[in-house]
Amino acid sequence: MEVLPLLIGISLAILAVAVWLFFRMSNSGQFDDTEGPARRILMDDDRPNGEMPPIPAEGKAAPSRQMPSH
Amino acid sequence: MADACFHCGEPVPPHTRWTTEIDGIAQPMCCIGCQSISQAIVLAGATAYYRQRTTPGLDVATLESLAPWSSLLNDPQWTAQHVETCASTQDQRHSIARTTLAIEGLRCGACSWLIEKLLAKTPGLITARANASSARLFLEWDPDQITLNRIADRISAIGYAIVPIGSAALDTARRDTDRVSLRRLFVAGLSSAQIMMYAYPEYLEGNTLDDDIRALMRTASMLITLPVVLYSARPFFDSAWRLLRHRQLGMDIPVSIGLLIAFGASMGAWWTNSGEVYFDSVSMFVFLLLGTRWVESRIRYRASMQRDRLATLPPTLANRVAPDPGSIPAWTLRPGDRVRVSSGERVPADGILQSPATDIDNAWLTGESLPAPIQAGSRIYEGAINLGPSIEILIDTEVAHSTLAKLSQLAEQAASDRPDWVGWADRIGARFTFAILVLAIGHVSLSIAVGVSSQQWLPSLIAVLVVTCPCALSMAGPAAYAAALARLLESGVALSTSRTIERLTRVTDCVFDKTGTLTNPLNSTVRMDFGSDELWPRVFAIARESQHPLAIAIAAQAQRHMDSTHHAAPSGSIEATQVAGLGISARCNGQTLQLGALRFVDPSGTARQLAHDFPSATVFLAIDGVVTAGFSIDDVPRPHAQQLVGMLHRHCRTVWCVSGDRKERVMALANKVGIPLARSRWEFTPEEKRAEVKQLQSNGCVVLMIGDGLNDAPVLAQADVSIAVQTAAPLARQKADIYLLRPGLQGISVAIEVCQKAKHLLNQNLVWALGYNLVVIPFALAGAISPLTASIGMAASSLAVVLNSARLLR
Numbered sequence: 001m002e003v004l005p006l007l008i009g010i011s012l013a014i015l016a017v018a019v020w021l022f023f024r025m026s027n028s029g030q031f032d033d034t035e036g037p038a039r040r041i042l043m044d045d046d047r048p049n050g051e052m053p054p055i056p057a058e059g060k061a062a063p064s065r066q067m068p069s070h
Numbered sequence: 071m072a073d074a075c076f077h078c079g080e081p082v083p084p085h086t087r088w089t090t091e092i093d094g095i096a097q098p099m100c101c102i103g104c105q106s107i108s109q110a111i112v113l114a115g116a117t118a119y120y121r122q123r124t125t126p127g128l129d130v131a132t133l134e135s136l137a138p139w140s141s142l143l144n145d146p147q148w149t150a151q152h153v154e155t156c157a158s159t160q161d162q163r164h165s166i167a168r169t170t171l172a173i174e175g176l177r178c179g180a181c182s183w184l185i186e187k188l189l190a191k192t193p194g195l196i197t198a199r200a201n202a203s204s205a206r207l208f209l210e211w212d213p214d215q216i217t218l219n220r221i222a223d224r225i226s227a228i229g230y231a232i233v234p235i236g237s238a239a240l241d242t243a244r245r246d247t248d249r250v251s252l253r254r255l256f257v258a259g260l261s262s263a264q265i266m267m268y269a270y271p272e273y274l275e276g277n278t279l280d281d282d283i284r285a286l287m288r289t290a291s292m293l294i295t296l297p298v299v300l301y302s303a304r305p306f307f308d309s310a311w312r313l314l315r316h317r318q319l320g321m322d323i324p325v326s327i328g329l330l331i332a333f334g335a336s337m338g339a340w341w342t343n344s345g346e347v348y349f350d351s352v353s354m355f356v357f358l359l360l361g362t363r364w365v366e367s368r369i370r371y372r373a374s375m376q377r378d379r380l381a382t383l384p385p386t387l388a389n390r391v392a393p394d395p396g397s398i399p400a401w402t403l404r405p406g407d408r409v410r411v412s413s414g415e416r417v418p419a420d421g422i423l424q425s426p427a428t429d430i431d432n433a434w435l436t437g438e439s440l441p442a443p444i445q446a447g448s449r450i451y452e453g454a455i456n457l458g459p460s461i462e463i464l465i466d467t468e469v470a471h472s473t474l475a476k477l478s479q480l481a482e483q484a485a486s487d488r489p490d491w492v493g494w495a496d497r498i499g500a501r502f503t504f505a506i507l508v509l510a511i512g513h514v515s516l517s518i519a520v521g522v523s524s525q526q527w528l529p530s531l532i533a534v535l536v537v538t539c540p541c542a543l544s545m546a547g548p549a550a551y552a553a554a555l556a557r558l559l560e561s562g563v564a565l566s567t568s569r570t571i572e573r574l575t576r577v578t579d580c581v582f583d584k585t586g587t588l589t590n591p592l593n594s595t596v597r598m599d600f601g602s603d604e605l606w607p608r609v610f611a612i613a614r615e616s617q618h619p620l621a622i623a624i625a626a627q628a629q630r631h632m633d634s635t636h637h638a639a640p641s642g643s644i645e646a647t648q649v650a651g652l653g654i655s656a657r658c659n660g661q662t663l664q665l666g667a668l669r670f671v672d673p674s675g676t677a678r679q680l681a682h683d684f685p686s687a688t689v690f691l692a693i694d695g696v697v698t699a700g701f702s703i704d705d706v707p708r709p710h711a712q713q714l715v716g717m718l719h720r721h722c723r724t725v726w727c728v729s730g731d732r733k734e735r736v737m738a739l740a741n742k743v744g745i746p747l748a749r750s751r752w753e754f755t756p757e758e759k760r761a762e763v764k765q766l767q768s769n770g771c772v773v774l775m776i777g778d779g780l781n782d783a784p785v786l787a788q789a790d791v792s793i794a795v796q797t798a799a800p801l802a803r804q805k806a807d808i809y810l811l812r813p814g815l816q817g818i819s820v821a822i823e824v825c826q827k828a829k830h831l832l833n834q835n836l837v838w839a840l841g842y843n844l845v846v847i848p849f850a851l852a853g854a855i856s857p858l859t860a861s862i863g864m865a866a867s868s869l870a871v872v873l874n875s876a877r878l879l880r
Contacts, residue, residue: 004283004286005286008268008286008287008290011264011267011290012290012293012294015260015261015264015294018260019256019257019260019297022253022256023253026249026252026253027249031249031252032201032203032204032245032248032249033182033201033202033203033204034203034368037179038179040179040182040183042122042179043118043119043122043179043180043183043187
């Protein structure tokens with residue numbers, strides 16, 4: 001059973017690396033939003049790749065609400 | 071029968087027909103604004119948004135009221151604080167600007183996708199990353215190729231509003247706190263997963279293990295438990311310390327004691343390589359508890375974000391009269407400007423009162439909603455509400471300066487109303503655990519007195535303490551609340567704190583506001599009972615100056631008339647003054663028009679005969695003092711109103727209806743929805759409504775108030791639990807405990823049902839956790855509980871609590 005201390009030591013080292021990696025990755029902000037990315041993969045794009053979505057009219061702030069008419 | 075707008079969920083006004091073709095079906099839209107937004111979305115090839123979204127879009131009224139905030143993007147002070155510019159790393163000649171914007175309406179994953187997709191491939195934009203949980207949009211762009219304003223225009227065109235982040239420092243602090251919580255959870259989780267590997271040899275082969283192997287395993291367990299206790303469990307120790315300092319009782323105190331004892335005893339056993347170690351229980355305990363609370367706080371955060379107080383406050387607009395007259399954002403005011411503040415409006419900035427005396431409401435500053443008289447020449451402060459006639463104020467402060475600072479302050483204040491964790495469940499749990507501790511100490515003292523050796527009582531003492539470690543007990547509350555909050559959010563109900571769940575179940579009386587809450591004024595039909603049709607254009611001109619639902623309905627009818635007879639609204643400027651709760655008066659083309667309640671337009675009572683002849687008329691028009699027209703507005707109760715009242719009666723709650731409207735109309739509506747006459751009140755001013763609630767409370771009732779904020783804000787604040795409907799004014803949403811995210815009253819039935827179930831669930835969880843403890847203690851005292859059994863017991867009881875709570879989600 002001499003190999004056991006070695007194995008335990010390696011497992012502890014791996015754990016330490018895992019924790020360090022996680023801390024570094026959470027700094028980049030990728031774990032800030034845990035719901036968005038999950039939803040995003042479900043979304044389809046109706047346009048073939050490469051085509052740019054049309055730009056809505058420039059200078060328009062918010063569309064204004066008018067009184068209803070026929 | 072009104073449809074709902076496909077985009078924003080608002081009811082489609084009758085006799086209109088705006089549609090957008092989405093996925094081959096012509097979907098109804100409530101106005102041209104929603105139509106153009108949805109068309110922009112379809113044109114961009116993003117109809118997947120409609121298929122995947124979980125919340126409705128922002129309605130155009132909200133968008134318009136928030137639109138002036140985007141002018142803040144031009145303010146150099148704001149830019150200096152919020153936009154960071156630096157040289158690009160790739161190309162020293164170009165620079166990169168970055169900022170994070172708060173986006174109102176960015177509520178679900180589909181929204182993030184939509185915004186990112188629309189901004190993608192904009193020339194000059196380098197990165198756009200939307201975060202639906204925090205409603206933030208991170209942008210990086212090349213300032214030489216595109217300006218922030220152009221980016222903002224694109225965002226507004228698809229129906230999102232840009233609002234200032236109140237306090238950038240607070241935002242960063244909140245984000246950092248979230249990150250730290252996740253890290254703590256990760257460490258505890260990794261540790262408790264791994265520690266089983268080290269603990270199992272001892273569990274399985276305990277007696278045949280060599281001493282040094284056992285020591286090795288225990289050392290490994292100890293090493294990975296150390297960071298859990300020193301880092302992950304810090305929040306428990308900090309909170310326990312805080313509770314002790316305030317001499318309060320809370321779950322975190324026994325949790326901390328249990329952790330420290332279990333860990334300390336295990337350290338002792340490790341050092342001497344004898345006895346039992348409980349490192350795995352410690353790790354697992356911390357992980358389970360952190361996990362439940364983390365889930366609960368994420369859901370609560372999502373709910374609170376849906377009703378974020380600061381973001382949805384429309385910007386303060388000031389009505390400047392000199393030097394350049396116009397309606398402008400308050401932060402652009404300069405010292406020396408004169409502004410007019412009409413009746414019922416807020417003062418936009420500090421200054422000196424120029425007009426003769428008036429009354430103001432300083433609730434913003436002092437918290438008291440009492441009118442205070444003020445004389446010409448005195449200082450009047452930003453945020454005060456003018457209760458008297460229209461006044462003029464000379465501004466003498468640097469408003470831009472203080473606006474940003476104030477936003478910051480407000481944001482920090484709002485964030486510091488943190489929900490207090492020590493609820494009823496907590497206190498029960500804490501008391502019970504203390505009883506256990508006392509029992510354990512008593513047992514030990516007895517054993518010592520009787521002469522039992524420490525070899526015998528120490529392990530069983532530790533076993534008792536570990537096994538009654540309040541894992542399930544301290545999870546009982548958060549698990550039930552988390553499930554309830556999630557269920558409620560799914561049904562379109564956002565709560566501000568978890569304690570509202572408990573309070574809602576204790577409500578005895580429900581008070582409904584009539585107009586806007588039980589009824590949807592936009593659905594009412596307006597009839598001119600007397601008066602000539604040629605008055606409609608003038609009616610339109612004055613009615614559209616007011617935001618009161620009755621005025622909006624009248625203006626809508628006037629517009630219809632004008633369209634069908636091809637009349638135009640009278641030209642010429644209109645100067646309108648609104649008097650809260652009574653009506654609106656205006657000067658137009660040399661005539662004085664008044665629109666409102668009878669006692670407002672006809673104070674002398676000369677038109678009493680007319681009112682008698684036309685009893686159904688509620689709103690009157692007077693021109694130059696003579697009553698010339700009367701309108702009746704049919705109240706149509708909201709579809710769900712009757713069922714809701716019936717349900718409340720079945721649950722033995724007393725239902726009231728309180729309104730400022732006339733007796734006949736209140737009676738008619740109360741009849742339609744099933745509220746007994748004895749419990750309807752009419753012609754009440756907001757102050758009288760508040761007094762009524764206070765009266766009920768002094769009789770020992772727990773009052774739930776449901777309103778829409780227009781004239782309701784003080785009553786909502788007075789009630790024990792307040793619900794603001796979706797169409798509520800921003801101030802009401804801010805103050806209410808519960809905010810309905812969807813139009814209609816269904817949310818209220820759901821809220822009551824879910825909170826009831828949550829209360830039962832909480833009781834079940836507590837009974838189970840307490841029962842489990844009671845059963846297990848005798849075994850622990852007898853020495854029959856090994857560490858393995860203890861950790862299995864802890865896991866099983868916690869799992870039971872969580873699974874039970876999850877039943878609420880079905």
